[in-house]
Amino acid sequence: MAALNGDVLLQVKDLRISFGTYAGEVQAIRGASFDLRHSETLAIVGESGSGKSVAARSIMRLNPEANTMVRGGEILFEGRDILKLNEKQMQRIRGPKIAMVFQDPMTSLDPTMRIGRQIEESLKKHLGMSGRRARERAIELLNLVGIPHAEARVRQYPHQFSGGMRQRVVIAIALSCDPQILIADEPTTALDVTIQAQILELLRELQERIGTSIILITHDLGVVASTAHRIAVMYGGKIVETGTLREIFYNPQMPYTWGLLASIPLPTADRSQELIPIPGSPPSALDPPKGCPFTARCPYAMQICADEMPEYTPFSEEHRAACWLHHQMAPNVEPPARIGGTR
Amino acid sequence: METRQRPLTPELFKPVGEDYRDNERIAGPSIGFWRDSWYRLRKNKAALVGLVVIVALIAVAYVSPLFSPYTPYAQDMTQTYLNPSGKHLMGTDNFGRDMFVRVWEGMRVSLYIALLAAFFDLAIGVPFGAVSGLLGGRVDGVMQRIIEILNGIPNLVVAILVMVVLDPGILTISVAIGVAGWTSMARIIRGRVLQLRDQEFTLASRSLGAGRRRLLVKHLLPNSLGLIIITLMLTIPSAIFYEAVLSFIGLGIQVPKASLGSLINDGYPQLKFHSYLLWFPAGVFSLLMLSFNLLADGLRDALDPRMRR
Amino acid sequence: MTEQNGSANGRPLLEIKDLKKYFRVGRENLKAVDGISLEIKKGETFGLVGESGCGKSTAGRVLVRLYQPSGGEVLYGGKNVHEAKGDEGRSLNRKMQMIFQDPQASLNPRMIVGDIIAEGIDIHGLAENRKERLDRVHELLETVGLSPEHASRYPHEFSGGQRQRIGVARAIALNPRLIICDEPVSALDVSIQAQVINLLQDLQKEFDLTYVFIAHDLSVVKHISDRVAVMYLGRIVEIADRATLYGKPRHPYTASLLSAIPVPDPQKERERRRVVLSGDVPSPANPPKGCHFHTRCPRAQDYCVEHEPGLEPQEKESHMAACFFPVLDDQRIEEPGTSRPYRAE
Numbered sequence: 001m002a003a004l005n006g007d008v009l010l011q012v013k014d015l016r017i018s019f020g021t022y023a024g025e026v027q028a029i030r031g032a033s034f035d036l037r038h039s040e041t042l043a044i045v046g047e048s049g050s051g052k053s054v055a056a057r058s059i060m061r062l063n064p065e066a067n068t069m070v071r072g073g074e075i076l077f078e079g080r081d082i083l084k085l086n087e088k089q090m091q092r093i094r095g096p097k098i099a100m101v102f103q104d105p106m107t108s109l110d111p112t113m114r115i116g117r118q119i120e121e122s123l124k125k126h127l128g129m130s131g132r133r134a135r136e137r138a139i140e141l142l143n144l145v146g147i148p149h150a151e152a153r154v155r156q157y158p159h160q161f162s163g164g165m166r167q168r169v170v171i172a173i174a175l176s177c178d179p180q181i182l183i184a185d186e187p188t189t190a191l192d193v194t195i196q197a198q199i200l201e202l203l204r205e206l207q208e209r210i211g212t213s214i215i216l217i218t219h220d221l222g223v224v225a226s227t228a229h230r231i232a233v234m235y236g237g238k239i240v241e242t243g244t245l246r247e248i249f250y251n252p253q254m255p256y257t258w259g260l261l262a263s264i265p266l267p268t269a270d271r272s273q274e275l276i277p278i279p280g281s282p283p284s285a286l287d288p289p290k291g292c293p294f295t296a297r298c299p300y301a302m303q304i305c306a307d308e309m310p311e312y313t314p315f316s317e318e319h320r321a322a323c324w325l326h327h328q329m330a331p332n333v334e335p336p337a338r339i340g341g342t343r
Numbered sequence: 344m345e346t347r348q349r350p351l352t353p354e355l356f357k358p359v360g361e362d363y364r365d366n367e368r369i370a371g372p373s374i375g376f377w378r379d380s381w382y383r384l385r386k387n388k389a390a391l392v393g394l395v396v397i398v399a400l401i402a403v404a405y406v407s408p409l410f411s412p413y414t415p416y417a418q419d420m421t422q423t424y425l426n427p428s429g430k431h432l433m434g435t436d437n438f439g440r441d442m443f444v445r446v447w448e449g450m451r452v453s454l455y456i457a458l459l460a461a462f463f464d465l466a467i468g469v470p471f472g473a474v475s476g477l478l479g480g481r482v483d484g485v486m487q488r489i490i491e492i493l494n495g496i497p498n499l500v501v502a503i504l505v506m507v508v509l510d511p512g513i514l515t516i517s518v519a520i521g522v523a524g525w526t527s528m529a530r531i532i533r534g535r536v537l538q539l540r541d542q543e544f545t546l547a548s549r550s551l552g553a554g555r556r557r558l559l560v561k562h563l564l565p566n567s568l569g570l571i572i573i574t575l576m577l578t579i580p581s582a583i584f585y586e587a588v589l590s591f592i593g594l595g596i597q598v599p600k601a602s603l604g605s606l607i608n609d610g611y612p613q614l615k616f617h618s619y620l621l622w623f624p625a626g627v628f629s630l631l632m633l634s635f636n637l638l639a640d641g642l643r644d645a646l647d648p649r650m651r652r
Numbered sequence: 653m654t655e656q657n658g659s660a661n662g663r664p665l666l667e668i669k670d671l672k673k674y675f676r677v678g679r680e681n682l683k684a685v686d687g688i689s690l691e692i693k694k695g696e697t698f699g700l701v702g703e704s705g706c707g708k709s710t711a712g713r714v715l716v717r718l719y720q721p722s723g724g725e726v727l728y729g730g731k732n733v734h735e736a737k738g739d740e741g742r743s744l745n746r747k748m749q750m751i752f753q754d755p756q757a758s759l760n761p762r763m764i765v766g767d768i769i770a771e772g773i774d775i776h777g778l779a780e781n782r783k784e785r786l787d788r789v790h791e792l793l794e795t796v797g798l799s800p801e802h803a804s805r806y807p808h809e810f811s812g813g814q815r816q817r818i819g820v821a822r823a824i825a826l827n828p829r830l831i832i833c834d835e836p837v838s839a840l841d842v843s844i845q846a847q848v849i850n851l852l853q854d855l856q857k858e859f860d861l862t863y864v865f866i867a868h869d870l871s872v873v874k875h876i877s878d879r880v881a882v883m884y885l886g887r888i889v890e891i892a893d894r895a896t897l898y899g900k901p902r903h904p905y906t907a908s909l910l911s912a913i914p915v916p917d918p919q920k921e922r923e924r925r926r927v928v929l930s931g932d933v934p935s936p937a938n939p940p941k942g943c944h945f946h947t948r949c950p951r952a953q954d955y956c957v958e959h960e961p962g963l964e965p966q967e968k969e970s971h972m973a974a975c976f977f978p979v980l981d982d983q984r985i986e987e988p989g990t991s992r993p994y995r996a997e
Contacts, residue, residue: 022382047841048812162932163704192703192868194929197912201928219841222871222914226921245918263846264916265875275875277846281811295359304355329356376762376806543758544768547822550716551772552745561771565762 009213010036010059010098010181015073017051017058026285028054030237031073031309036181041207041214043224045260046234049282052217055234056183058083059215060100061090096126099174103186105166109158115142115169116154122176141172146202164195168202175206185217200227221264225249230318233257236283236293238309243319253313253321256294258335276336292324300325300333380569383645390641393634400631401454404447413441415448416599424617433623436609446624449601450631453583456517456602460582461575463521468528469571473559475529476536483533490526498523502589511597516589520582528574535567569646576639580632587628603628663730665830665862666692666715672723673707673714680937684710686886687724689963692830697856697863699877699894701870701909705933706883708866709753712832715864716750717741728830746776749828753835755815759807765818766803769793772826792821796851813844820851830862837872849876870913874898879970882906885936885944888963892971902966902978904949907985927985943976950986951977955993964994 017029029051036042046052057063059075061082075082082093094100102108110118119141120134129137135154142150145168158166167187174182184203188196204227207214216228224231224245231248233241233256241254252258259278280297283289289296295305304310304324313326325333384390408414413431419439427434433442475486493501502519509515539545545562553561587604589595591611596602598609603624610621673685685707692698700708713719715726717733726733728744736744749772752758759768766789770779779785790800796817807815816836823831833852837845853876855861867873873880874894881891882905890903901907911927929948934940943961946952955976963972976993979985 022386047843164932192933193870194703194908194912195932197914197926197928200914201926220914221842221916225916225918226914249916249918260843261916263843265846265849265871275846275849277850278843279847281813281844301359302356303359304351306359307355324356327351327356329351329353331356543752543754544760546713546718547750547752547758547819548760548771550718550745550748550750551822551826552742552775553771557775561763562760566760568762 007038008035009038009077011074011076012055012059013074013076015055015058015075016071017054017063018069018071019063020067020069024286025069027071027237027288028285029058030288032234032237032239033073034232034239034242036213036215037230039207039211039213040229041203041216041227043216043218043228043231044234045218045221045224045231047219047282049285050234051237051285052234053185056100056185056215056217059181059183060094060098061085062100092126095122095179096177097179098181098183099177099179101167101170101174101182101184101187104190105163105170106190108170109166111158114155114157115161119154119169119173119176122173126177137176138172141176142169144175144206145169145172146198147172162195163191164198167191167195167199171199171202171206175210175212178210180213181215182212183215183217186219187216188223189218189220196223203227221249221260233260236288237285238293238322240292240294240323241319241321243316243321247316247319251315251319252335253315253319253326254294254323255298255300255325255335257321259297262336292322302330380642380645384641387641387644389637390645393637393641396630396634397638400450400627400634404450404454407447408444411441411444413444415440415445415601417441426617427619427623434617434619436620437613442620442623445601446603446606446627449603449606449624450627452513452596452600452602453586453604453628453631454579456513456520456586457579457582459514459517460520460524461578463518464525464528464575464578465571467521468525469532469564469567471525472529472532472534473536473563473567476533477540477555477559477563479537479540487533490529493523494526498585502585503594506594513596513600516586516595517582519589520585524578524582524585528571528578531570531574532567535570536563539563539566569642573639573643573646576635576642580635583628584632603631664691665694665729666690666864667727667730668692668711668715668724669727670724671711671714671721671726673710673719674722677937682937683886683939684936685714685721686939688881688883688886688888689724690881690888690891692862692864694829694862695860696878697865697876699873699880700864700866700883701868701873701880702883703868703909703933705885705936707886707936708868708883709834711883712750712834712864712866716748716832717744718750742776746772746826747828748830748832749823749826750832750834751816751819751823751836754839755812755819756839758819759815761807763807764803765793765805765807765810768807768818769803769821769825772822776826778826788825792825795824795855796821797847811844812840813847816840816848817851820848820855824855824859824861827859828861830864832864832866834866835868836865838867838869845872852876870898870909882909885934885939887944887974888972889945889975890971890973891963892966892968892973896968896971900981902971902973902980903975904951904977904979904985905945906973907979908950911985943974951979951988953977953988959993 012032012034015029015032019026019028032055044052044055054063059082070083116135116138119138123129123134123137139150139154142154147153147165147168161169188199191199200223203214206212218224228245230244231242232239235256241252241257248257252261262276263278265275278297283293283296291307291309292305295301298305302324310322310324312320312322314320324330417440422435422439423437425431425435431441431443433446435441471486475483501523505519505522506515509518545558548558548562583603586595586602587607590602590604590608596605606624607621607628610624613620668688668690670687670689671685672687675682675684688711700711702708714721720734728748733744769792770785770789773779773785773788779788789803793800793802798814798817837848840848849872856863865873865876877894879891879893880897881888882903884905890897890901890906897906898910901910908927908929915921927950931948934947940947942958943956946956949956961974961976963974965971966973966978977988978994
């Protein structure tokens with residue numbers, strides 16, 4: 001497991017993003033901070049509505065311009081704040097420096113353009129490659145992502161590829177300009193489990209070979225366990241816990257993380273245990289709660305949780321959680337037996 | 344580190360009360376579909392302008408004759424071809440008739456024709472398309488062939504045929520336009536029904552035992568209402584325009600009755616010396632058409648369920 | 653008092669015999685379901701698992717009479733469900749219900765929740781008056797963990813998990829005996845999945861329900877099912893009780909599926925041996941000759957290309973697998989122990 005001591009490549013500081021809708025201001029992200037290091041995979045985990053996809057798109061500045069409001073914070077990359085760059089500067093970042101893979105491979109590719117051309121577009125625009133060189137590189141990339149008969153397939157259209165293959169092509173396009181950061185937003189959610197395994201293995205291999213840093217957005221902790229180095233848990237627009245892979249899985253310190261871990265059915269052949277769901281639903285982004293966003297669903301919630309957002313308590317160099325339970329005045333609480341670990 | 348706004352007391356670390364717990368509460372009032380669409384429509388400035396203009400035009404068209412001493416048909420040969428003035432806001436025509444009243448009369452007639460045509464769309468097009476889409480198979484095949492045949496015949500020919508069979512008049516023109524035009528509504532509704540038919544909520548209803556009638560009335564048509572309204576909004580200017588075309592070729596409203604189309608038709612030859620006879624009806628006509636189109640566009644966005652938030 | 657569902661005389665609740673469902677798409681014949689046979693016992697939860705394109709959803713819809721079969725038959729309490737007309741048909745509607753996958757699309761966006769839930773009641777005239785109807789709706793809402801005030805709201809005001817629960821309420825409104833759950837939790841976040849799964853299990857106990865649970869997520873299926881069948885390209889490749897299927901799968905596809913599931917445990921993830929299947933799922937319009945799975949099977953032999961395996965009992969009668977070289981204990985998936993095709997011992 002490399003890279004825990006790597007340099008920081010991208011730093012998100014106290015990001016606050018809202019969307020203006022006719023129903024009011026939707027506060028999608030309310031103060032999220034995390035960073036990404038060289039050659040590591042950072043997983044941002046959270047359920048729908050937690051703001052994780054918005055965070056990813058914010059790094060790429062892909063949110064709809066018209067009603068996106070940056071309420072605060074910075075995204076520091078190469079010494080500059082991404083949020084303050086203009087469109088022209090962003091275009092020099094999107095592709096060559098930071099690339100994104102989206103969830104649905106069916107709609108990520110242009111159905112009327114051959115695969116080769118879609119890869120070459122990026123090469124020509126950002127790297128100024130000529131026709132033949134671009135074509136060679138495109139074939140190289142298809143081989144890199146494991147598409148057999150690349151020379152032939154490069155001339156095919158997206159509909160001639162299956163879902164898993166399409167996702168590989170999307171990854172190839174994303175990697176075409178050797179970006180330092182690859183953001184993968186639920187890259188395997190729409191795929192069958194055997195194909196998912198293939199894609200995850202591909203991402204792991206690519207990271208080892210090329211050293212790209214990956215931000216993996218997902219709600220599936222199983223996917224995280226096999227690919228991530230560090231994890232940031234997001235809820236209600238805030239990051240509630242961050243830590244290394246082992247720290248989060250074996251020593252989680254926040255009731256939401258406990259809840260997530262406890263609600264996953266395990267495919268092992270043990271006697272099945274009760275699934276412990278997290279009751280209720282995620283908080284409204286239109287009218288977010290004042291204190292900790294998890295209060296309404298937390299079995300250990302205290303009065304202070306409803307009133308104020310807790311500060312982060314550090315547990316190790318990498319591990320920190322925002323929870324009032326760690327305050328000295330709070331009662332001692334053990335995580336559910338199924339999680340194990342100690343406080 | 345910020346300074347604390349208030350000190351932390353042990354009280355604060357007691358378990359939180361029931362009212363903080365999530366009891367699956369939903370915040371806010373229930374927003375029905377129509378209210379939500381209205382909100383969205385309001386944000387579209389162009390559509391709002393269109394709506395306001397339409398309402399204004401209709402208001403003027405129905406209210407202004409009450410204030411005018413003239414009627415649309417009163418001739419006064421001493422007052423022919425007068426330019427627009429304080430007495431005659433839009434001038435007079437070759438028979439001395441006040442154009443102001445005549446233009447609004449024309450608009451009323453045009454609208455009436457258009458609404459009748461829209462009614463045909465509704466009465467024929469919607470059921471035809473819905474049944475075709477719902478039943479599918481061979482019935483659908485036959486019904487679509489009927490539409491194709493009808494579409495193959497130029498609208499004008501259909502209109503002329505109708506008018507030959509029936510006596511000329513406002514009703515006839517409406518029927519002619521309606522008969523020629525319902526096919527697009529039918530196709531649109533059929534498309535929508537085909538789409539809805541495979542949606543899970545339709546399947547759920549079927550698995551509960553719903554018959555076709557229930558499916559249509561409770562599920563398919565309510566979810567097509569948006570589309571129906573939008574198509575109607577576009578049918579209206581289309582019918583007004585078509586009536587103008589018919590008038591232009593002499594098949595429309597007969598004198599002395601007036602419609603916007605016939606007024607344009609009458610005003611056109613006078614373009615050289617009495618151009619106001621063309622500009623006013625043409626201006627009102629264009630304004631009406633534009634407004635309906637803007638409104639229809641706005642409605643399309645406002646009623647589109649996919650663009651929800 | 654014997655019930656129509658046949659439980660008293662030991663007959664299975666639902667019998668599926670060589671069911672086929674083909675779709676004509678242009679010139680091709682899509683064999684979505686290509687001959688499956690199953691028996692569902694009263695009170696059990698039967699899991700039906702497979703990846704996309706395997707035909708499980710289609711099978712579910714045929715069962716609940718949304719599609720007519722192209723071949724074979726489905727018997728409920730001994731009677732063919734697709735031949736039932738009129739009153740018998742209506743009675744079947746009440747006995748077999750379905751819960752759908754997509755929380756967005758499974759509720760009519762123009763209807764309020766109360767009407768959605770009460771639709772079955774309305775269709776079958778089960779409520780005498782409005783008050784009774786309303787009471788029943790409130791009762792159902794509370795049964796699924798929502799509150800009566802939700803009845804006057806529209807679906808879009810609810811979260812995915814809540815919408816699925818509304819779907820459950822709708823399904824149980826008619827007091828069915830059998831519920832086909834078509835991927836009811838696939839579109840939900842994991843923590844919400846647990847809510848709905850627990851709800852389904854509670855309801856099963858309370859109302860003595862039988863479930864056919866269709867899913868592609870093996871972990872979820874394992875948690876809730878008593879017996880499980882694995883489908884591939886329209887056919888069943890393995891059936892067994894839960895412990896056996898997950899502990900000692902015989903069919904290489906089942907074994908690969910199990911090894912492909914990501915486990916939320918980093919240590920186990922690193923230690924496990926994973927068999928990653930190569931290639932893609934073939935199209936159901938053009939399934940491979942012989943054993944459908946041979947194109948991706950890590951242990952395929954020449955024999956598999958030429959012959960179609962049938963479901964054969966493995967060590968136990970209740971454990972069936974369709975493979976000539978099933979994965980025996982202590983074998984790795986890629987290494988068949990023998991080159992002699994398997995026949996029942």
